[in-house]
């Protein structure tokens with residue numbers, strides 16, 4: 001199970017073996033966990049190769065431990081498998097749009113049909129439901145009840161046992177009535193309990209109603225069986241997206257990766273409860289953090305994000321220095337916030353080249369610095385974006401408002417603005433000097 005990855009992460013971060021040995025061990029554990037949840041071997045090796053390659057080619061920022069950096073790389077690459085930073089495409093590509101839900105018994109298809117209807121209704125679509133499960137007792141009543149709750153019409157034919165015909169007539173009816181989004185709920189078991197028959201029926205419905213999107217609904221707890229199952233449904237009906245239900249339970253959704261790798265389809269939503277609004281848009285990074293062990297990973301990600309923010313700021317400073325862009329208070333704000341996230345001021349100062357050579361900075365001076373930083377953050381929190389982007393508009397009246405809003409003194413606000421002006425002036429001077437030097441060098445080269 002993918003759940004094994006959490007233990008591997010913990011072992012890796014807390015272990016006492018040397019870094020190289022720990023990396024080898026972790027990668028083995030990762031491979032084992034992935035393969036045992038039926039992720040294709042090819043996929044597993046391409047993932048671990050990518051991780052190893054990044055380890056070789058990239059160096060962690062100086063303030064991040066190697067082990068932490070390694071976990072971040074694993075987190076990145078696993079997230080990429082689930083779609084990375086790409087937002088799932090939630091809006092129908094064309095209208096009308098017919099969705100067919102498939103999945104085994106009890107995974108939450110009917111509940112999810114209702115959740116989807118509610119989700120899209122709130123987004124302004126004209127939504128309808130079709131109940132094509134003729135095997136489960138009271139399946140239609142269940143759907144009708146949901147329909148009533150969210151005021152969405154439900155098509156069904158009580159007493160009729162031809163699921164394919166019902167699906168066709170339901171879709172036809174709602175298309176005629178100009179419904180934009182038609183969601184078809186199907187059975188999770190066949191009358192005779194035979195899986196092959198169920199899949200035949202899925203194929204039949206799929207071919208007759210030609211849905212725009214087949215959604216495979218899987219239970220977070222499915223684990224090992226996910227790959228085969230997803231594959232079978234995929235062969236029967238060309239799965240276009242995946243919804244994982246019961247993510248509010250104890251299961252970590254390990255089977256999801258198998259389902260993704262079996263179908264090539266993206267996960268779009270996760271179900272996080274029984275209620276109609278307990279449906280969340282899938283977020284790959286959050287999901288992977290959960291697989292890896294939220295507590296351990298989150299802190300690392302936060303820290304690395306802060307470092308990256310800081311590097312982004314340094315890049316911006318380069319641009320400012322070369323005259324490519326202008327410094328604003330907003331940049332300074334970001335800089336201070338990033339520094340705060342990286343740790344206490346005394347630690348940060350040690351990271352600045354040259355600072356550590358000057359010996360320890362007196363404790364009380366650091367304290368004063370910390371306090372000032374905190375005051376400045378409060379002050380900038382009370383500024384508007386307009387003021388942050390263009391501090392020259394901050395006049396006496398604005399200063400008074402900002403001081404009031406941040407619980408500081410007007411004097412302190414003035415001090416911050418003056419500090420900013422001074423930084424800007426210094427930058428200008430530096431830039432001019434740099435230009436002079438370049439000019440000089442240019443002239444020398446020209447001779």
Ligand SMILES: Nc1nc2c(ncn2[C@@H]2O[C@H](COP(=O)(O)OP(=O)(O)OP(=O)(O)O)[C@@H](O)[C@H]2O)c(=O)[nH]1
Nearest residue numbers: 105106107108109110111188245246271272273274
């Ligand atoms: N906790 C939790 N329960 C869920 C979620 N989704 C569905 N359920 C519950 O799971 C059970 C089965 O849900 P159904 O929607 O009837 O499942 P189904 O796939 O339609 O089942 P069949 O029609 O028998 O195949 C119900 O008790 C639901 O309330 C979820 O995201 N979280």
Ligand SMILES: [Mg+2]
Nearest residue numbers: 109110133139
């Ligand atoms: Mg059902």
